[in-house]
Amino acid sequence: MNKGNPFRSIYVPESSDKLLDLAFKKALRGSAPGGLKLSIIKKRKSVAITRIKIFSEVLQDKLIKIVKSFPSAESLHPFYKSIMSIWLSIDEYKKRLAKIQGAVRVIKQIERDYVIRIRSIRKRDDENLGAFLSRIDRLKKEAYGRISSVVKSLNKDLMTLVELVKKMKKLPDYNPDLITIVVTGPPNSGKSSFVRKVSNAKVEVAAYPFTTKNVTFGHIKLGINGLVNILVQIADTPGLFDRPIDKRKEPELLALNAIKFIADIIIFLFDGSVEAVMDVKEQIAVYKTVRSFFKSKDIHNLIIAINKVDIGDDKLIEAILQKMRSEKIDCYLISVLENYNIDTLLDKIREQVKKLIGKASNKI
Ligand SMILES: Nc1nc2c(ncn2[C@@H]2O[C@H](COP(=O)(O)OP(=O)(O)OP(=O)(O)O)[C@@H](O)[C@H]2O)c(=O)[nH]1
Numbered sequence: 130m131n132k133g134n135p136f137r138s139i140y141v142p143e144s145s146d147k148l149l150d151l152a153f154k155k156a157l158r159g160s161a162p163g164g165l166k167l168s169i170i171k172k173r174k175s176v177a178i179t180r181i182k183i184f185s186e187v188l189q190d191k192l193i194k195i196v197k198s199f200p201s202a203e204s205l206h207p208f209y210k211s212i213m214s215i216w217l218s219i220d221e222y223k224k225r226l227a228k229i230q231g232a233v234r235v236i237k238q239i240e241r242d243y244v245i246r247i248r249s250i251r252k253r254d255d256e257n258l259g260a261f262l263s264r265i266d267r268l269k270k271e272a273y274g275r276i277s278s279v280v281k282s283l284n285k286d287l288m289t290l291v292e293l294v295k296k297m298k299k300l301p302d303y304n305p306d307l308i309t310i311v312v313t314g315p316p317n318s319g320k321s322s323f324v325r326k327v328s329n330a331k332v333e334v335a336a337y338p339f340t341t342k343n344v345t346f347g348h349i350k351l352g353i354n355g356l357v358n359i360l361v362q363i364a365d366t367p368g369l370f371d372r373p374i375d376k377r378k379e380p381e382l383l384a385l386n387a388i389k390f391i392a393d394i395i396i397f398l399f400d401g402s403v404e405a406v407m408d409v410k411e412q413i414a415v416y417k418t419v420r421s422f423f424k425s426k427d428i429h430n431l432i433i434a435i436n437k438v439d440i441g442d443d444k445l446i447e448a449i450l451q452k453m454r455s456e457k458i459d460c461y462l463i464s465v466l467e468n469y470n471i472d473t474l475l476d477k478i479r480e481q482v483k484k485l486i487g488k489a490s491n492k493i
């Protein structure tokens with residue numbers, strides 16, 4: 130499996146019109162090889178054939194480059210694959226790339242047909258030279274026209290891929306070889322503040338919900354006994370509301386995909402403050418959604434903390450603690466702002482990372 134975002138270095142498609150413009154310009158520069166020595170008829174044929182070939186080859190090259198630069202659906206990590214299908218189904222993705230690939234074959238065939246037709250066209254006895262030369266030019270134009278309509282018919286597919294690439298490029302570079310911690314929770318609970326505090330991620334923090342719209346990675350070097358400086362990646366994710374999946378907005382779907390496909394460890398941050406956007410019921414409902422992604426044997430990889438205890442709402446905090454006690458799950462009280470208990474939480478993360486590494490090396 131490849132590392133990093135497979136859409137990062139993609140050759141971004143251009144519109145059909147842009148591709149055609151470029152091909153026309155290049156074709157216009159094509160002249161007849163050995164032109165000076167040729168008869169006027171041979172020269173006209175040779176120019177027409179050269180230009181059709183250049184026109185067709187420029188387009189074929191561009192289209193092949195586009196298709197080749199896109200990762201095959203099969204090679205995509207489930208994280209990218211499932212996020213891609215928020216915007217374009219895997220089936221559509223394959224179909225659009227296959228259509229472009231198919232168009233390359235059609236263009237090649239049109240080129241061949243017209244080259245043969247121009248080569249074999251003969252001047253009729255009753256035809257004057259001017260009329261004959263026009264017939265050659267007409268065939269050339271016809272070839273341009275037919276190839277152009279094939280390329281124009283791809284415009285929707287090309288533009289769909291452009292839009293997809295724009296979105297996919299914004300996703301982080303996921304490295305499947307590293308342990309991944311995903312930070313989640315309700316909106317405004319301090320997820321980005323936490324990720325910024327403990328890692329090198331430059332994520333935005335603001336005093337309103339839904340600041341984070343994308344999944345972003347930072348990295349932390351964790352000094353673990355006997356295993357010095359283990360590098361782990363930590364993902365900041367958009368806040369989750371309590372609502373059914375079909376009502377969820379795009380950022381929430383991105384967050385859920387991170388939880389589902391890349392999280393080895395999850396840190397769930399409740400907002401325990403008097404300013405919390407959600408009441409306790411809603412926050413617990415969000416917690417339950419996240420919890421549902423864990424099989425009970427892996428539940429220890431879900432680490433729970435209540436943030437913002439510096440401006441804590443005692444009733445809210447107590448209600449969350451009670452719920453966690455009933456599930457026999459530890460719950461840390463922290464304040465990212467005041468750096469309260471952050472080291473304790475990091476110790477817990479170290480402990481879990483150590484266990485995961487131990488498990489992985491047992492398998493080898
Ligand atoms: N008082 C207090 N404020 C905090 C604490 N942690 C974060 N904040 C503030 O809470 C607000 C939201 O913080 P963010 O880190 O952007 O929260 P988030 O969970 O990433 O928010 P979304 O991305 O919108 O879901 C900011 O104004 C932070 O400064 C804390 O421990 N105590």
Ligand SMILES: [Mg+2]
Pocket residue numbers: 320321322333334340341365366367368
């Ligand atoms: Mg955020």
